[in-house]
Amino acid sequence: MFKFIFIVTFFSLIVAKRDIPIGGIFHDDNYESEIAFRYTVERINMHERNFELIPLVRHVSRTDSFRAERIVCELMAEGVAAIFGPSTSETSGITGSVCNVGEIPHIITHWERESLGHKHSLSDKQMTINLYPDTETLSRAYAELLIDYTWKSYTIIYEDDDGLMRLKDILQIHDPQSSPITVRQLGDGPDYRPLLKQIQSSGESHIVLDVNPDKIVSLLRQASEVKMMEEYQSYIVASLDAHTLDFEELKYMRANITALRLIDPTSFDIQNAILDWQQGEQRNQRVYRISPEQVLTETALYHDAVRLFATAVRELDSTDEIEPTRMNCKQLKPWEHGSRIVNYLKLKTESGITGKIIFSDEGKRTHFNLEVMELSKEGFKKIGTWDPVHGVNYTRSAGEAYDQIVESLQNKVFVVASRLGAPFLMWKEPQEGVLHEGNDQFEGYSLDLIDAIARILKFQYRFELVPDGKYGSYNKVTKKWDGLVKHLLDRKADLAICDLTITYERRTAVDFTMPFMTLGISILFSKPVKQPPDLFSFLSPLSLDVWVFMLAAYLGVSVMLFVLARMAPDDWEASHPCNQEADELENIWNMHNCIWLTMGSIMGQGCDILPKAISTRIVAGLWWFFALIMLASYTANLAAFLTMERMDATIDSAEDLAKQSKIKYGAVKGGSTMKFFQDSNFSIYQRMWANMESARPSVFTSSNDEGRERVAKGKRLYAYLMESTSLEYITERNCDLTQIGGLLDSKGYGIALPLNSPYRTAISGAVLKLQEEGKLSMLKEKWWKGGKCKDEGAAASDDAAELGIDNVGGVFVVLGFGCLFALIVAILEFLWNVKKVAVDEKLTPWEALKAELLFAINIWIITKPVHNRLTESESPKSTPRSQKSRSRFSEAHNSFKEKSERSMNLNTEVNEFSSRSITHLNRIGNFLTRKNAD
DSSP: OHHHHHHHHHHHHHTOOEEEEEEEEEOTTOHHHHHHHHHHHHHHHHHOSSEEEEEEEEEOOTTOHHHHHHHHHHHHHTTOSOEEOOOSHHHHHHHHHHHHHHTOOEEEOSOOGGGGTOSOOGGGGTTEEEEEEOHHHHHHHHHHHHHHTTOSSOEEEESSHHHHHHTHHHHHSSOTTSSOOEEEEOOSOSOOHHHHHHHHHTTOOEEEEESOHHHHHHHHHHHHHTTOSSTTOEEEEOOTTGGGSOOTTTTTOSSEEEEEESOOTTOHHHHHHHHHHHHHHHHTTOOOOOOGGGOOHHHHHHHHHHHHHHHHHHHHHTTSOOOOOOOOGGGOOOOTTHHHHHHHHHHOOEEETTEEEEEOTTSEEEEOOEEEEEEETTEEEEEEEEETTTEEEEOSOHHHHHHHHHHHHTTOEEEEEEOOBTTTBEEOOOOTTOOOOGGGGEESHHHHHHHHHHHHHTOEEEEEEOTTOOOOOEETTTTEEOHHHHHHHTTSOSEEOSSOBOOHHHHTTEEEOSOSEEEOEEEEEEOOOBOOOOTTGGGTTSOHHHHHHHHHHHHHHHHHHHHHHHHOGGGEEESSTTOTTOSOEEEOOOHHHHHHHHHHHHTTOOOSOOOOSHHHHHHHHHHHHHHHHHHHHHHHHHHHHHHOOOBOOOOOSHHHHHHOSSSEEEOBTTSHHHHHHHHOOSHHHHHHHHHHHHOSSOOOBSSHHHHHHHHHHTTTSEEEEEEHHHHHHHHHHOTTEEEESSOSOOEEEOOEEETTOTTHHHHHHHHHHHHHTTHHHHHHHHHHSOOSOOOHHHHHHHTTTOOOHHHHHHHHHHHHHHHHHHHHHHHHHHHHHHHHHHHHTTOOHHHHHHHHHHHHHOTTOOOOOOOOOOOTTSOTTOHHHHHHHHHHHHHHHHHHHHHHHHHHHHHHHHHHHHHHHHHHHHHHHHHHHHHHHO
16 A cells, blocks of 8 residues: 555656746636636646646736736746736736836737837837737728728728727728718717718718727617618628627618628637636536627637647747746846747747737737628628638629529519600500509600519519709719719619610719610711702703713714715715616705714614715714714713702711811710710810810700700701610601711610619629520610601612602603694694695685695595696696696595595494494393293
8 A cells, every 4th residue: 555655656746747827917807818718728737748837817907007017026926937918008018018028928819009000119029929910911801801892982980099090001092082081980979870870961881880899789770770771881890809799680781791700600629618618617616608609809819829828838848848937026037938938939820719820020910811701680691701811702602692682682672763765764655544653654665674674583663753854974063963873872762774874984973784785976967858859860961061062063973974975976876776877866865864864873773874975984983983982871870860869968977077067066964975075085076075065055955855856956957966776766766867977986874773782783684684585685676666767778779770750750841842842843844735735726725724634633544645736837827727726626625525424434334233233132142041031
């Protein structure tokens, strides 16, 4: 028995642990940190063989720096190897200074003001190690989060000056030329609603909170009371302990609340640590219940700080045994192991329940990982991570984010702002006995598009018209927006849709979905007035000079042919071709025949007589060559002149508008088209803008309808610059208006939403789906086509070969007047012949006229007796000859009467035969009818 006791005592002396006291200074409200400190030491001592950490816990108030100094001296007198805490700048500062003199490691776990660059020498902080994330690095994390969220403007609510120092990088990343940021101090409270109402009236929806964690929930609750927890409000809570707060009342608010945290509640280490704390309290007859999500950052940092120090002592002790030394504050001497421990900690890389721990040379924790948290109905959910190297990285997939947004959209009622303007939104035609209310009052492309999107995303909607009816332009003097954009900024609408162009300026104020329609600026102008065709347009292929020269050539060649024919012997021939020995020769080329030959040739018809002499044939051949060329040229040019419609002078492009001053041009005042010319750097567009701006009266309009009216009534003295989609709709229904030139730019219409709207991605996805299914094209076909104007291109191709009477009326006029002239000539010839007959036949003019007229109108007689002609030897006064002639004329007249009577009798017999034949046929028909009846 004695031997056994001896052996046990011997081995106990051999393996006896050295005591290494460590001090912990806590405030009265740091109970959880104290628990973590005590039981982490206890867990370490259970596994250490060479030493045992002895926790010496002291308490001090948050602002009692004198008491803190006395406690530090007491702990040094007990030979502590390190001091942990306290956690306020007032008490921690004096603690660090005393530790620095005695070279006792000072380990803290809170934000330290000095780390922001207070003018203390680095030697005053050589012995201080801070496990709390470095303030500059943490500030950069919040700044990068704002950049990732694309916040252009925001309001910072801070509680004290330390808050502004913590958010230094957020203030520095702001672009002075963009929207200003607002910095507001929280105030004493507890009523923060006046401050929140001021922020609401400013229209700001992005807020960064840096206040005491105890005030965060109360502040957000009051924000909900003033309607600042709506879906377009976003909050970033700059506290690493935000996830531990009770957000039960705020989980169902529609505002977005984001925070960062240092602790991963799902890690195995923190669950083990909590188990140690709970079991330790249970051994001391106390109940301690806490979940991983409720662990404060400072509490977790104390756990990691103790384990990190123990690791350093263990590894350093293996080479040089660490022996604590009792010190007197009045005669402080540096502890020999203090610097070794601190330098080792600065070089050591360790992982704890707060992640990876890496220190800089100044003892600051510059490398750490943060989790990006977003409040949902289930509480805070991790959506991403941040680290100093990679920045923000989202762990939530795009599909998960999209599904979450779509789920929040369901059964939501959107207020859709719009303005009247065909075909996008119009009043529905009233129907007798039908009362239209709500959305049923309207019709148009915009209504159908929103309805199609609502069916996909399963939300409700209500259309509202903006009071001023404007699209949305920014006034640089008042620095305010109007129209649809203002409606969105005032949170009076969730969406805005019409022919609203996506521009850079508007994009800075509101968000847009992907374009649902692409377009460009074009010119609306009146169609050229068609001039009636010239009655004698068939003369147009040749100029007046050519016609005069042709007439001169025609007469000249006719005369030359006449002269040459009289000179050429071959054109003199016998009167009868069978009589080759005639005593007299005759020349058929009198002036009439010469003119007839040249006329037939130029008309392409030829002539029945031709010249025989070489000289006359040369002239005729050259004339035929001339006629061939002129006739071919005339025919080729005639088709173009007959089908071509004469138009008024017109413009073909924007360059034509810019180069002239007669035709005025304008656009919608305050619209994107006006802004395009106002901001353009292209010289032609700059000149056009200068002309529009200086024009009096003003060329700008309040709407496209007004612009259309001005063009229609402007008598081709006003052109309207507008977007091609609206122009297409107008020209489809106003046949006297047309588009001039091509597109001056390229842009698109989009659905506008408040800036950073969470629904933009979902609605853009619905628009893309409609586009892929072809429904956007179908909607445009429905609302744009169906006008009363026929397509000009198709009409032109269909009617290209048709000529109206106006085109060729001159030819009919010439033909009519020619026939009339021929009739007059025929009458004159007839009367002249009557006179000759009356003289030759010794008849009275009336008798001769009557006889010749009866003969002419009888179309059955095709022969005519030849009247005797008087010779010079015959005397007109010889009575027998006159009587004989009169008797011959009487005989001819009687013969004519007999023939006429026989013709009439023949006609009578034919008629009688026809009548008898018809009667006979009727009898046969009646007989057959009776036979069939029997």
